[in-house]
Structure formats: structure tokens, C-alpha cells
Amino acid sequence: MKDATEPLVHVTGLRKAFGAALVLDDVSLSVRAGEAVALLGANGAGKTTLLRILATLARPTRGTAVIAGFDCAREPERVRERVGLVAHGTLIYEDLTAEENLRFWRVLSGGQALAADLREALAAVELEPYAGERVRSFSAGMKRRLSLARVVLARPQVLLLDEPFAGLDQRGKKWLEEYLQAFKAGGGAIVMVTHSFGRQLSVADRIAILGGGRIALDRPRPSVTADELARLYALHTEEAP
Amino acid sequence: MRFVRRAWILAWKDLTIEWRAKETLNSLFFFALLLIFLFQFALGPDRERLSAALPGLLWLGFILSGLLGLGRTFAGERDNDCWDGLRLAPGEKSAIYVGKLAGNLLLMLAVEAIFLLLFGVFFDLDLVAALPGLALVVGLGTLGLAAVGTLFAAMTAHVRARELLFPVLVLPVEVPVLLGTVKATEAVLLGEPLGSVAHWLKLLAVANVIYLTIGVLTFDVVLDG
Numbered sequence: 001m002k003d004a005t006e007p008l009v010h011v012t013g014l015r016k017a018f019g020a021a022l023v024l025d026d027v028s029l030s031v032r033a034g035e036a037v038a039l040l041g042a043n044g045a046g047k048t049t050l051l052r053i054l055a056t057l058a059r060p061t062r063g064t065a066v067i068a069g070f071d072c073a074r075e076p077e078r079v080r081e082r083v084g085l086v087a088h089g090t091l092i093y094e095d096l097t098a099e100e101n102l103r104f105w106r107v108l109s110g111g112q113a114l115a116a117d118l119r120e121a122l123a124a125v126e127l128e129p130y131a132g133e134r135v136r137s138f139s140a141g142m143k144r145r146l147s148l149a150r151v152v153l154a155r156p157q158v159l160l161l162d163e164p165f166a167g168l169d170q171r172g173k174k175w176l177e178e179y180l181q182a183f184k185a186g187g188g189a190i191v192m193v194t195h196s197f198g199r200q201l202s203v204a205d206r207i208a209i210l211g212g213g214r215i216a217l218d219r220p221r222p223s224v225t226a227d228e229l230a231r232l233y234a235l236h237t238e239e240a241p
Numbered sequence: 242m243r244f245v246r247r248a249w250i251l252a253w254k255d256l257t258i259e260w261r262a263k264e265t266l267n268s269l270f271f272f273a274l275l276l277i278f279l280f281q282f283a284l285g286p287d288r289e290r291l292s293a294a295l296p297g298l299l300w301l302g303f304i305l306s307g308l309l310g311l312g313r314t315f316a317g318e319r320d321n322d323c324w325d326g327l328r329l330a331p332g333e334k335s336a337i338y339v340g341k342l343a344g345n346l347l348l349m350l351a352v353e354a355i356f357l358l359l360f361g362v363f364f365d366l367d368l369v370a371a372l373p374g375l376a377l378v379v380g381l382g383t384l385g386l387a388a389v390g391t392l393f394a395a396m397t398a399h400v401r402a403r404e405l406l407f408p409v410l411v412l413p414v415e416v417p418v419l420l421g422t423v424k425a426t427e428a429v430l431l432g433e434p435l436g437s438v439a440h441w442l443k444l445l446a447v448a449n450v451i452y453l454t455i456g457v458l459t460f461d462v463v464l465d466g
Contacts, residue, residue, distance in 0.1 A: 057325055080331040089322020095258040107250040108330045108337075110243055134261075 006069055007032045008158050008189035009054065014063035015213075016049055023049050025213030027063070029191075031158075031206075036180065036190035038204035038221070042237040045210045047193040048087070051160045054191060055085045068157050084156035086164050090147040094136040098127055098146050101135060105150050121153040122146075125175065140167045148176065159183060161192040165200045177203055197229060211236035244336045251340025252347070258317060259348060265313055266348070269306045273356045276302050277363050291364060296426040300419065302356050303379070304386065304412075307349050311390030312407045314341055315398040324398070328464055338391060338460035342453075345387045353379055374429035381445040382422035388452035389414050395463045414452075421445040 009031035016024040023046040031037050041047045052058040053065050056076035064071060070078035092101050099118050106113040122128045125145040135143060144167040151159065159180070165173050180190060180203045194200060201207065207224055209217040209232060216236035224232070259265055280298050284291050318324040327337055357375075361368045368375065393411050397403040425441040435442065 055329060057328060077331055080329050083329075085325075085329060087322060087325070089325060091323055091326035092321050093254065093258060093317065093323065094320070095261045096254065100254075100257070104250055104254050105326065105330070108247055108327075108332075110247065110330075110332045 006066075008068050009037075009191060010064075010066040011050075011054070012064050012066075014050070014053065014065055015061045016046065016053065016058065017061045022213055024053075024060075027210070027213070027215055029208060029215055029218070031189040031191060033157075033187045033189055034184050035206065036184055036192060036204045037206045037208055037218075038201050039191060039193045039208050039210060040195070040233060040237075041210035045237065046213060047210055048162055050210070051085070051087070051162055051191065051193055054158075055083055055160050056080055057085075082157045083160055084151035084154050084158070085160045085162075086147055086151055087160075087162040090143045091150065092135050092143055092146055095134060097132050097134055098122060098138075098149075099131040101146060102150060102153055106153055109154060111154070117153060121149040124152050124179070125149045126171070141169050141172055144168055145172055148179075152179070157188055159188060159190045159192075161190065163194060164192060165194070165196065173200065197226065197233075209233060209236045244333060244339075247330075247332060247336035248340035248343065251337055252343040255317075255341065255344035256347060259344075265310050266352070269310055269352045270355060272306055272309060273302060273352065273359060276305065277356075277359050281363055292430070295364075295366075295430060296423050299357075299360065299426060300382070300423050302360075303349075303353050303383070304415075304419070306352050306356065307383070307386045307390065308408050308411065310348055310352065311345060311387065311394050311411070312404060314345055314391055314394035319398065334461040334464045335457040337464065338395075338456050341395075342387055342391045342456070345391050346384060349383050349387055350380070353383060368430075371429050371432070374435050375426065377435065378422055378425040378429055378442070378445075381442065381449060382418055385418035385422075385445060385449045385452055386415060388449060388456050389418075392452075392456045392460065392463065395460065396466075399466065417444055417448040421448070 007030040009029065011027055011029040014024055014027040015022070027050060029037070039047050039050070049058060053060050053072060054067060056072050056079050059073050066072065067079045068082045070082070072079050091105070093104070096104065099122065102118045102121060103113040106118070119128055119131065122131050125148055127142060127145055127149060130138070130142070135146065138146065164176060168176060177200065184190065190203070192204065201221060204221050207219055207221050207229065208215050217232055284294060315324065318327060357368060360366065390411055393407060397407045397410065400406055421441040421444040425438040425445070428438040429435070
């Protein structure tokens, strides 16, 4: 990071249009080290687009997105070294084993794929007994956990999560909550897209609602009750939660 | 060193998946078999006609099977958004190109070896004497095919009509390779020394250097599309 006092995620005046369709319009958002922001919004509000811009998978039409002091559009390689993305796609090859998948992504990212590290990452998501099994035989929840193990292994500074709890059983959800709390405690920043108003919001320190292409609301989570959140969500997205 | 490790892991991944799934290899084997049956029906037992047409037929088989295999280079990356994973991996993207190219090259050479063997058996040809020269020509020609095919497969990976567009884009660019390989193969099969086709081999080598350079330099842009 260039300056330790800067937010780890800093988005200013971000605009993204696909042809004539304006998805994001003047989005500004900051996330400091040790902080997690839950991003809520209706379908098509631009939540995933914002995550993709932060992950350097899409370029903004206007405005800037900066991760750990590096501009996502101008210094994508520096940003990629610092972010971990868990999106809808699991980034898993079904004909490789769980351990082979982790080894592949680790080496491709330029890291050392030590067997002990791979096993440790698999153990963290309770997949160590299945390390040598082909992923094709895994359940959807196991694939999701393997996808999380890939991120655990990479040790990023910023986590970008798109519906990270989807497909996980209760144990998996509990593990993920604990991991995310530990990640924050270690100085990481989290941007988490979710549709859920449930317990997974407990990870978040702030709640932001994306509506009309902008951050329509950005409040500390403890200051928003569940009823108030439902009312604010309906107000800013024009749909019931 | 890091570049080589990244390229190697990609080639290893592609070959391991192919070895386990055998999707491309099985299809190409039966395709080669089918082509040889068709050639045999078309040419009959006339050995003079056969020897005149042999270099062209051989490369027709290599190219058709190569196009089928190369067109699927990035098919596996579309599953589970692995394409995004390749883009997100920090480091030079040209290592991904080199890794994909190496995997394709080995797969194509394996199919071509089977194709040559079947050709020898079905047409009762003794290719052993011509094998060293043939290996050089086939190696150079296949490298040229794979270098262009890998790059264009990435370019067309997200295009809706990719199966149609891919060969339409690749074949015109491959003209120097096709010319060089067919002419050099003809000479090698007639028992002429490699020195007599040195100009064709030079053309192949130069074309390969150009294709590889363009592939390495542009793959970053192609992948980020």
C-alpha cells in the first residue's frame, strides 16, 4: 500500500455505461483497513459491475477506483496482487482434484505452492479429506468452499465477495463468518455484495444500498435496525426486500 | 523462471484435464479415421494418384483436426468463469499464451502421429525412411498452426459464432505455413534431401517467429478483451 492512512478501497465518481444503458452513475465509496461494507441493491443495480471494476475485470467509463493506493484501470497488475474475488463462478476445474486446483491457481499467480500451505487452506474449509478427489464429484457447497480456499491461500489485502454465503450449509456459513471476522482483524478490507438481510450482515461494519446507479445510503450497521433496513431498502430500490 | 513455471502449470493443467476427460483426443482420433476412409474411397488403389495427392491430403487431415482441437482451446475456461481467473492472475499474460500453446502443440503432435500411423497402414506406405525429415516439417508446420490457432481461439472465445469465425480467421493467416509444409512434405516423401527444400523450411521458421512474437506481444490485450 502506498500510504497506510489511505482507505484500502476508494471509489470516486465512478460511472459505468454499457452502450446506452447507464449502470453506475457517480458512485463513491471508501472502505478502510479492518472494515467490511455490505452492498445491497435490487437486481441490475450494478453491484456485481462495481465488484468487477474493483477486481479489474471491467473498466469504468468515468471516475476512479483505487485499491491499496493503486488505480484499478491504470495499474491492474498491482491491484490483482492485492484482491481476492469470490464471485458466482467458482473458478474451479472439475477434472482436477481439489489440491490440484489450488496448486494451479497458486503457481499461476506467481506464488509457491507448498504442499503444507495447500493442505492448510483445504483444512480451513474442511476439505482436507477430499484433497485428492476430483472436483466433479463435489457438491455445490463443497465447490463453493474450495473457491474460498483459493482466496484463503492467496492472502489478499482486499476481499471482493459476491453472495459469499450462497450455497453454503450452516457449518460453512459459520466458518465463513469467523474467517471474515479474522480477516478484518488482520487489517483486511471487505466489500460484500448480498441480497440477504440475515445474520451474514453481522460481518459488515457498514451497510450501503446501491440504487439509481448511486450509493443511495451508507450507514454504520449497528445504527440500522432490521425493520429500518427493510424500509430503507424498499425506499431506495423501489422493491420489497 | 517465474514465467516458465506459470506457462508450465497451464500446459500441465490442460494436458491433465485432456488426459482424464479425453474429450478432444477421442473425437480427433475418430475424425482422423473418418478422413482416411474418405480419402481411400476418393483415391482408390491407384498409387500414382495417391503419391501425387499424399502431401496435400496429409496436411488437409492435420489442418482439419488441428482446427477442431484448437477451436476448443478456451472452451474449458468458460466453465465456472475460469477465464476471469486467468485474467485476475497477476503476472505477464503471455505466460498463459505460451502454456496454452505448449499444451495445444503436444496434443496436435499426438494426433498427427496417430494420423501418420493410420495413413501408413491404410495406404500401405513405408514412411520410416522419410520420418526424420517429416518430423522436422511436421514440427515446424504444427508450431505455426498452433501459434496462430491459440491466439485466434482466445480472440473468438466469447464470440457467438466462434465455430464459424475461427477457421475463417485462421486459414488465411496460415497460407505461408500451408504452402511451406505441403511443398516440403512433398519433397521429403519423394526422398529428396532437406537441403533442396531449405527455402520452404526458412519460410516456415520465419513465419513461426512472426506468429509467436505477435502472440506473445498481443495476448495481454486479447485476454483482457
